[in-house]
Amino acid sequence: MITILLRGAPEGMRPVLELDTQQLPDRVCLLFYGCNQHFERVDDTADVEGRPVPVFVWTYRTAIAE
Template sequence: MTASQLVLLQGGPDDLPQVWPLPPGGCGEPVKIPRYNAYEHFEFAHEHRTLDGESMPVYRWTYRTYIAE
């Protein structure tokens, strides 16, 4: 997987990875990560940061929604 297919996650639960695959819609689209009985939502922060020499878009945690049963 190349850096252009990854985003940096900022905020949210501590047990989420720092790097996550870019959603199919591409940069700027929200990222929704399933976690236990909920989803963690991240939105593009309109900035990029360098990690291991690769520039990646930053996504900040915005809210959590719970999965209806």
């Protein structure tokens, strides 16, 4: 598990997330209230519960095709 911090996430979305992966991705896409929220990793870390975690910044939202 890898813990990340989401910056610029929509209101109501948890800013700290645990990814079930061994390798840190460059991008993450998360389903939130019927839309995909896209985040990209930046060269920054944040302190979460006393440990540094990578930061991902919100870049855009896409609607889910039906």
